[in-house]
Every structure is written in structure tokens, then in C-alpha cells.
Amino acid sequence: MICSSAIRRRGFLSRNFLVGLVLFILCAGFAIHRQALYLANMRPYRPYLTINLIPGTRSNQVIKAAALGYDDFLSVFLWLRSIQDFGGQFRDPFALESQANAFWSITALQPLFTEAYDFGGLVIGDEGGSLNIWGSRVRPVEEQEQGWQFVNSMEEARQRADAMNEQALALFEHGIESDPDHFRHAYNAVYTSVSGLHDPRRAVPYAEVATLRPDCPDWVAGTIPYLQGRSGEHRIAMALWFARLREAISARSDLQIGINMRKIAEDGVNAWNCQTLTAALSLWSGMHGRALPDSLDQLVTDGFLTFDPEDVLASIELWRAAHSTTDPPPDLQTLVVEGFFPADPENPPEPLAFFDYIRFLDDVRRLQETTSQFETIREADLNLEMYLTVQGRIPDCPLNAWYIHSGDAQMLERMQRIGPFSYMVDHRDSRVWDTNRLFEDTARDLVSLRRRLSNYHGSHDQWPETLDELFPEGESAPVERGTGLPFIYDPADGTVHCRTFPALNGEINETMMGPPRPVDEGG
Amino acid sequence: MDKVFAIAQNTFKEAIRNRVMYVILVFAILFILTGVVVKDLTIAAHGLVIRAIGLWAINVFGLILALLLGIGLVYTELDKKTIYTIVSKPIDRWQFLLGKYLGLLLTLYLIVVVMSAVFLVEIHLLNRQIQDPHFGLAMLMSLKAIFLGCVELAVVVAFALLFSSFSSPVLSGFMTLMVIVAGRLNEDIERFAQKIIAGFEGGGEVAKQGFLAGMAFLRDPATGATIFDQIKFLFAKGTALVFPNFELFNARTLALHFDTVDVNILKMITVSTSDALIYAVPYTASVLLLAMFLFGRRNFR
Numbered sequence: 078m079i080c081s082s083a084i085r086r087r088g089f090l091s092r093n094f095l096v097g098l099v100l101f102i103l104c105a106g107f108a109i110h111r112q113a114l115y116l117a118n119m120r121p122y123r124p125y126l127t128i129n130l131i132p133g134t135r136s137n138q139v140i141k142a143a144a145l146g147y148d149d150f151l152s153v154f155l156w157l158r159s160i161q162d163f164g165g166q167f168r169d170p171f172a173l174e175s176q177a178n179a180f181w182s183i184t185a186l187q188p189l190f191t192e193a194y195d196f197g198g199l200v201i202g203d204e205g206g207s208l209n210i211w212g213s214r215v216r217p218v219e220e221q222e223q224g225w226q227f228v229n230s231m232e233e234a235r236q237r238a239d240a241m242n243e244q245a246l247a248l249f250e251h252g253i254e255s256d257p258d259h260f261r262h263a264y265n266a267v268y269t270s271v272s273g274l275h276d277p278r279r280a281v282p283y284a285e286v287a288t289l290r291p292d293c294p295d296w297v298a299g300t301i302p303y304l305q306g307r308s309g310e311h312r313i314a315m316a317l318w319f320a321r322l323r324e325a326i327s328a329r330s331d332l333q334i335g336i337n338m339r340k341i342a343e344d345g346v347n348a349w350n351c352q353t354l355t356a357a358l359s360l361w362s363g364m365h366g367r368a369l370p371d372s373l374d375q376l377v378t379d380g381f382l383t384f385d386p387e388d389v390l391a392s393i394e395l396w397r398a399a400h401s402t403t404d405p406p407p408d409l410q411t412l413v414v415e416g417f418f419p420a421d422p423e424n425p426p427e428p429l430a431f432f433d434y435i436r437f438l439d440d441v442r443r444l445q446e447t448t449s450q451f452e453t454i455r456e457a458d459l460n461l462e463m464y465l466t467v468q469g470r471i472p473d474c475p476l477n478a479w480y481i482h483s484g485d486a487q488m489l490e491r492m493q494r495i496g497p498f499s500y501m502v503d504h505r506d507s508r509v510w511d512t513n514r515l516f517e518d519t520a521r522d523l524v525s526l527r528r529r530l531s532n533y534h535g536s537h538d539q540w541p542e543t544l545d546e547l548f549p550e551g552e553s554a555p556v557e558r559g560t561g562l563p564f565i566y567d568p569a570d571g572t573v574h575c576r577t578f579p580a581l582n583g584e585i586n587e588t589m590m591g592p593p594r595p596v597d598e599g600g
Numbered sequence: 601m602d603k604v605f606a607i608a609q610n611t612f613k614e615a616i617r618n619r620v621m622y623v624i625l626v627f628a629i630l631f632i633l634t635g636v637v638v639k640d641l642t643i644a645a646h647g648l649v650i651r652a653i654g655l656w657a658i659n660v661f662g663l664i665l666a667l668l669l670g671i672g673l674v675y676t677e678l679d680k681k682t683i684y685t686i687v688s689k690p691i692d693r694w695q696f697l698l699g700k701y702l703g704l705l706l707t708l709y710l711i712v713v714v715m716s717a718v719f720l721v722e723i724h725l726l727n728r729q730i731q732d733p734h735f736g737l738a739m740l741m742s743l744k745a746i747f748l749g750c751v752e753l754a755v756v757v758a759f760a761l762l763f764s765s766f767s768s769p770v771l772s773g774f775m776t777l778m779v780i781v782a783g784r785l786n787e788d789i790e791r792f793a794q795k796i797i798a799g800f801e802g803g804g805e806v807a808k809q810g811f812l813a814g815m816a817f818l819r820d821p822a823t824g825a826t827i828f829d830q831i832k833f834l835f836a837k838g839t840a841l842v843f844p845n846f847e848l849f850n851a852r853t854l855a856l857h858f859d860t861v862d863v864n865i866l867k868m869i870t871v872s873t874s875d876a877l878i879y880a881v882p883y884t885a886s887v888l889l890l891a892m893f894l895f896g897r898r899n900f901r
Contacts, residue, residue: 097694097889105886109841111879113810115848115871116790116840146784149852150656153649157641189857192645258861 140182152187155179156196163200170214170237171226173205177244184248188255191262194248198265202245206273208238232552242273253286263287264297267304277307299336306344315345516578517591522555523575524585526564530571540571603691604699611703615669616710624668625711628661632719639726647723647732648856651742654719655852659749662712663780666753669707670760671772673700674895694892701761701888708753716746734859741855744873751880752849756780758884759844762891766898782839783846793836800825811837844883848876 144151159179166172180197184190204210211234216227228234246269252262263286270280284301287293299321306314318341325333396417529547534540541547544554544566556563557575565574574582581589615621635650642649674697677683686696720739727735759779763772782789794807797814806817818825818833848871 093692093694094893097893101886101889101893104882104889108879108883108886111882112841112845115845115879116787117808117810142785142788145781146846146850147656147660149652149856153652156645157638157649160643161641187853187857189853189861190645191857191860192648196644256861 141186144186148186152183152190152193155183155186156190156193159183159200160196163204168204168210168213170205170207170210170241173200173210174237174241176205177201177241177248180248181251184251184255188251191252191256191259194252194256194262195265197248198245198269201248202242202265202269202273206238206242206245206269208235211235211238229549230552239274242269245269245273249283253283258291260287260290260293260297263290264293267300271304271307277304278309280304281308299340302340303344311345315341318345516581517589519557519575519578520581520585520589520591523564523573523581524590526554526573530573534571540568542568544573603695604702607686607691607696607699608701608703608706611673611700612706615704615707618669620668621665621707621711624661624665625714628657628711628715629718631657631661632715633722635722636726639730646730647727647735647738650723650726650730651738651856652852654722655742655745655749655855658712658715658719658746659752659852661715662708662749662753663756665711666704666708666756666760667773667776667780669704670757671764671769671776673704673761674764675769675772693896697761697765697892697895698888701757704757704761705754708757709750712746712750712753716743732859737858738855741851741858745851745855748849748851748873748876751876752846754884755783755844755846755849755880755887758887758891762887762894765891765895779843780846782843786840786843786845787847789836789843790840793833793840796829796833796836800829811841845879848879 140151141148159176162172162179163176166176177197180193180201183193184197187193211228212231214227215229215231215234216222218229221227228237246266249262249266249269252259253266256262263283266283267280267287270276270283281301281304284297284304288298288301302314302317302321305311305317318337322334322337322341325337396411396415399417526544526547530540533547544564545552548554554564565576566572632654635653638653639646639650674683677686687693720742723735723738723742732738756776756779760772760776763775767775793814797803797807797817800817800823803817803823806813814833814837815830817823818830
């Protein structure tokens with residue numbers, strides 16, 4: 078009774094109160110119901126969910142929470158700050174390292190900030206991942222000035238540059254995930270993988286992702302076979318190029334046919350041959366303890382190259398002549414079984430795969446002759462054999478040397494200039510090196526090693542057991558350029574020799590080391 | 601309603617005499633105009649930078665004013681003892697409070713209109729240099745962001761009024777600020793609640809099922825959840841449900857990135873204006889009803 082009278086006295090039963098209460102329950106109930114609906118279907122694209130993809134996640138989550146919904150403004154603020162910082166600290170690699178954090182934060186705050194991925198990739202990858210910039214900070218410990226930041230060796234510079242490129246890739250991956258409309262994040266990742274990390278194999282999936290984006294131009298798909306070829310997947314590369322060639326023929330695209338033909342010849346056949354040849358050279362040098370054979374013929378003589386691609390075409394011609402036909406043989410097996418080509422039918426060497434492509438191309442040519450109305454297509458354009466013609470072949474050039482970059486005029490000139498001793502294997506990116514440069518770099522390495530040995534002997538009164546002892550922990554002694562073999566070191570008397578250039582085993586003078594050059598060019 | 605409008609009109613007149621408001625307005629306009637200079641500091645996304653600064657300034661300064669003016673709305677009347685003359689007249693307390701609310705909202709919207717006009721003129725003039733091909737759409741999207749910001753202001757002012765109806769200005773300001781913070785982190789708090797459930801075996805599915813299902817799951821001894829887990833969930837989920845979700849009124853990302861990002865993605869991160877209104881109107885009404893109830897019970901002696 079007391080309770081009910083108190084309720085009445087306080088007006089809880091008044092009309093106004095009851096109306097208000099009902100209204101409140103309705104409004105609050107509806108609002109909370111709507112709220113529950115929103116939360117149940119909470120937007121999956123809440124940006125910071127993707128932060129877990131990138132390093133340093135915890136700090137980004139804190140920034141995200143601290144932004145209190147002003148993510149866009151904060152990301153723009155950091156963006157402006159990064160631009161100014163980049164301008165102010167231009168080409169300082171240590172400052173660029175810290176810039177990586179800024180771009181993670183910007184894109185964590187607002188993953189749709191597409192410009193931040195582009196510019197971040199430029200800052201972190203192109204600039205921060207440049208060996209040229211890091212190389213400019215290489216100083217031996219004893220020469221490092223106070224107040225400046227340096228790296229101790231070229232190897233450390235390379236590691237730091239690679240680390241920056243890795244960070245740029247992480248940024249691009251964040252962009253790929255957050256912004257599925259644009260191909261450029263994936264394509265930037267391709268660029269960084271190839272030019273920064275020298276890892277075309279890694280670039281392939283990025284290129285494939287780029288082609289799936291709605292704004293991807295057609296030419297991006299054309300880079301995939303190129304990347305496959307650079308990765309050593311020549312069979313896949315050739316298949317892709319031929320598929321594109323077929324499309325070009327179907328579409329009757331004069332331009333695309335020309336482009337794909339050239340790609341097949343230069344980046345397909347030649348690159349494959351180049352790889353085969355360099356692999357054989359590497360194997361040969363490893364087994365003989367010398368960098369190079371006297372000539373490339375020796376590779377064939379010693380059995381390192383069991384097959385010369387030129388022989389396939391010659392065999393085809395022989396087969397055609399024997400069968401009085403202009404048609405190619407139906408398949409490789411026929412050629413081998415009938416004795417026109419010396420190979421194990423069960424286990425043909427890799428370059429024999431060319432044969433099927435060549436035959437296919439032969440069919441394409443016939444197809445062209447019978448169905449196409451293209452007047453601009455010349456026989457030579459569709460003939461892969463053009464790279465085997467005698468015309469332009471370098472006199473006295475060793476067997477197969479022609480297959481290395483036969484489409485590269487600059488390389489041809491170089492080959493003519495420096496003669497047969499001109500091919501070395503660079504294990505990192507399969508480049509072809511010139512001997513003069515290699516000689517000079519090796520001379521520099523040897524001088525440096527001998528100086529370190531002398532210092533070591535001066536302080537320890539004995540020679541080190543291995544050359545690695547001359548270097549700080551985590552670093553190893555340089556190896557012979559090109560072959561990758563270790564220098565010959567005798568711990569009994571502290572002498573160090575190289576296999577490749579016997580002339581360097583004596584006194585090395587300034588002339589032998591060549592002119593000074595930017596640090597990164599030495600590779 | 602005449603009484604309500606009379607009080608609203610009076611509140612508006614009173615508010616526009618407040619010099620602090622003009623100082624803040626000048627700051628806001630100066631901040632918006634920094635876009636003229638700042639655009640030269642960026643190497644790309646010029647339009648985006650200008651819009652980001654302008655929209656941020658309009659929203660933040662609007663909220664600051666809502667906070668400053670809202671928390672003193674009732675207290676000033678009490679402090680000056682003018683409340684006694686008002687309550688002695690034939691006017692209900694709820695009418696007084698609603699009038700105050702509408703008057704303040706009108707003032708704030710007028711300020712937002714001024715700031716928006718400066719902002720739109722600025723981006724219009726700067727577009728002569730930038731030559732943004734999507735300029736027209738940028739204006740429209742910016743207007744949408746500003747409108748949803750106004751809806752957010754309505755909710756914030758309601759809370760300021762609620763707290764000022766029973767507490768001192770400092771406490772009201774602090775509590776309103778906390779509501780803003782909780783509202784901005786609403787979805788994060790919800791995720792925290794979901795994470796508590798998902799941390800237990802079989803909780804992955806239940807995490808998305810709502811408050812009652814979550815509590816039932818945690819109370820099941822088989823899950824091994826402690827009382828602290830239940831309290832944490834209760835607190836987090838309750839906060840997420842009861843406090844306003846201010847992210848629903850955030851269309852700034854849409855206004856900034858509409859030209860580079862697919863419209864479907866933007867739809868995923870931006871609630872439609874009608875949905876935002878359907879949520880905001882009853883929510884604000886319930887907060888105001890609560891304020892009216894508390895104010896109605898208040899003893900002015």
C-alpha cells in the first residue's frame with residue numbers, strides 16, 4: 078500500500094508519464110533493435126581488419142582506435158607529413174627505413190588511399206630498396222665518420238635494400254587486398270619483385286592477380302610469359318606466348334603477331350638456350366675448377382651440352398628431304414626413332430621441347446598462308462629460324478654463343494669487341510658478363526682480401542684458418558665473381574689465388590683494377 | 601508546440617550572442633581555408649586532401665560547439681535562476697527541454713551551413729587549378745557527409761542535454777565526451793564482445809548471434825567460461841548495443857575516395873542516408889525522453 082501510494086504521489090501513474098514511458102520504450106527498443114541489426118551485419122570491410130597483413134600491426138591498431146573515426150583525416154595528415162619527410166631526407170636510406178612505418182600507418186588507417194600505395198612503393202621500394210643508395214653508405218668500420226650512419230659492407234647494403242623491397246611488397250599486398258579495383262598495386266609488386274628483388278618467379282602471381290583486375294590493360298598479360306621465362310619456366314613461357322600468338326592470328330592483329338613472334342624468338346628461344354648454356358657452363362666450371370672452357374665447343378665435346386638446337390632444324394630438313402615432303406615430322410619421337418636426331422627418346426634433354434613449338438609454328442605458318450589476307454606478314458616474320466641464319470653470325474664465335482641474346486645488338490657488339498672469352502654465369506639473374514669487367518672486379522676483391530690478411534697477421538701473428546675469419550660475424554668472404562667458387566687460400570702462408578684469372582695471382586697494380594665506378598655496378 | 605518554438609527561438613537568440621561560438625567558428629573557417637596552402641604540399645590526390653581537411657574541420661568544430669553549448673544549456677538557466685520564472689509559467693518541463701534542444705540544434709546547423717558554404721566555395725575555386733574530372737560528384741558526396749555529420753550532431757546534443765539535465769557542466773561535458781568516444785569505437789567494442797565468445801570452443805558461430813545467445817553460451821558450464829568472461833561480454837555487448845554507433849554517420853570515406861574505389865566497396869562501408877535517419881531519429885527521441893523524464897523529476901530548490 079505504502080509503495081503504491083508512493084508511486085502515485087511521485088506521478089508515476091500520471092498520463093504524461095505513461096505516454097512518455099511507452100514512447101521511450103518504443104523509441105529506445107526500435108533504436109537498439111536497429112543497432113543490433115547493424116552490429117549483426119557489421120560491415121566486413123572495416124578497414125583495420127586487414128592490418129594483420131602487414132608488420133607492426135599492434136601500433137597500427139592503436140592508431141586506428143585513437144583516430145576515433147577520423148581515419149581519413151589522420152591518414153591525409155600522415156600522407157602530407159611523409160611527402161615532406163621524403164623531400165627533406167631525400168636519398169637518405171636510413172630515413173627511408175622509417176618512412177615505411179608511415180605508409181603502413183597511412184594505409185592501415187585508410188586502406189582505400191590508393192595514392193599512398195603508389196607513392197609508398199616509390200619511397201620504400203624504388204628509393205629505399207635501391208642498392209645504389211645503400212651502396213653510397215658503405216664504409217669499412219675504421220673509416221666511418223662520427224655522426225653519420227653507414228653500413229659496413231656491400232653485403233649488408235644488399236640485405237637492407239632487399240628488406241626495404243620486402244616491405245614495399247608487403248605494402249602492395251595490402252593494397253591488392255584492400256583495393257580490388259586497380260591493377261596497379263599488383264603490377265607495382267611485379268615491378269618491385271623483378272627490379273628490386275631480382276626475383277621474377279615471385280612476380281608471376283602478382284602479374285596474374287593484376288590481370289584479374291577490371292582496369293587491367295591487355296599488355297599486362299603479355300608480361301606473364303616474360304616473367305615465366307625469366308624465372309626459368311621456359312616451357313610455360315613458350316606455351317603462353319604461342320597462345321597469345323594464336324589469339325593475335327585469330328584477331329588478325331598485325332602488330333600483336335609481330336610482337337609475339339619477336340618475343341618467342343628473343344625472350345623464348347634465346348632465353349631458354351641461354352639458360353641451358355649457362356647451366357652447362359656452370360656445371361663445367363664446377364667440375365673442372367676453372368671458370369671457363371677454352372671454347373663453348375668444349376661443352377659439347379665434354380658432354381655438357383648434348384644437344385644443339387640448330388641440329389633439330391637441320392634434322393627436320395633432313396627428314397623432309399628423306400620423305401620428299403615439305404611437311405614437318407608429326408612429332409619428335411618420329412625424328413628420334415628414325416635416327417634423324419641423336420637423343421634418348423625416353424629422356425630428351427630440355428631444349429628438345431622447342432621442337433614441338435617449332436613444328437606448331439610451322440603449322441601456323443601454313444595456316445597463315447592458306448587463310449590469312451595479311452599482306453604485311455612476311456615469311457621471315459613467321460619464321461623462327463631467322464635467328465639461326467648465317468647472316469650476322471660472328472666469325473669465329475664459339476658454337477652456340479649466337480644463341481645468347483641474338484636479338485640484342487649491344488650484346489653482339491660486345492661479343493665482337495671482347496672475343497670468345499665473354500660469357501660468364503651470374504647466378505643471381507643469369508646476366509652475361511664481360512670478361513674485362515670481371516677481371517677488374519676480381520682484382521679489387523683480391524687486393525681487399527690480401528690487405529685484410531696482412532692486417533690479421535699483423536695483429537694475431539698468424540694466418541687465419543679460413544678467409545671468413547677476416548670478416549665480422551654473419552658475413553662471409555667474397556667468392557670468385559661469376560663462378561661463385563671460393564678463392565684458393567693457403568692458411569700455411571696466407572696466400573690467396575683465383576682460378577679464373579691466373580694473371581691476378583701475382584702482383585696486382587692499379588691498372589688491373591680499372592677505373593673507379595659507382596659502388597653498385599660491381600654487382 | 602508554439603511554446604516549444606518560442607523557447608527554441610529564445611535559445612537560438614541567446615546562443616548566437618555567445619562570443620565563444622564566433623571564436624570557434626573563425627578557427628574552423630581558418631582551418632578549412634588551410635586547404636588552399638596544404639594542397640601545394642601534396643604531390644597527388646589534391647582534391648582528396650582539401651576535402652579531408654574541410655570535412656574534418658566541419659565535423660570536429662561542430663562537435664566541439666555541440667559539447668560546449670549543450671552542456672551548459674540547462675545549467676545556465678539554473679545558475680541565473682531564470683529557470684524559476686520559466687517553470688512558474690504555464691509551460692511543461694518537457695516543452696522547455698525540447699525547445700532548448702531544437703534551439704541549440706538550429707544554432708549548430710546554422711554554423712555548419714556557414715562552414716559548409718566556405719568549404720564548398722573553397723573547393724569550387726580550387727578546382728579551377730586542380731581540374732578534378734569528378735568535381736560535381738565530389739560536391740554531392742561532400743554534402744552527404746556533411747548531412748550525416750548533422751545527424752550525428754543531433755544525437756550528441758541530445759546526450760549533452762540529457763547529462764546537463766541532472767549534472768554539472770564539467771560532468772556533463774565529460775560524460776558526453778565519453779559517449780562520443782564509445783560511439784566512435786562502437787564497432788570495435790562489438791568486435792571485442794565477439795572475440796570473447798569466439799575464444800571458446802564452438803564460439804565462432806555463436807559470436808555473431810547476438811546478446812542473448814552469447815550470454816546463454818557463456819553460462820553453459822560446458823564452455824568453461826568464468827564469471828569474469830560473462831561480465832566482460834555483458835559489459836562489452838551492452839555498451840555496443842546501448843551507445844550510439846557514430847560510424848553509421850560517417851560518410852567521409854565515401855566523399856574522399858568515391859572516385860578511385862569501386863562503388864560496391866564504398867556501399868559496404870557507408871550506410872545509406874535513410875538507414876542512418878531511421879536509426880538516429882528514434883535513438884535521439886529516446887535520449888530526449890529520458891532527459892525529459894529526469895528533468896521532470898528534478899527538484900529546483
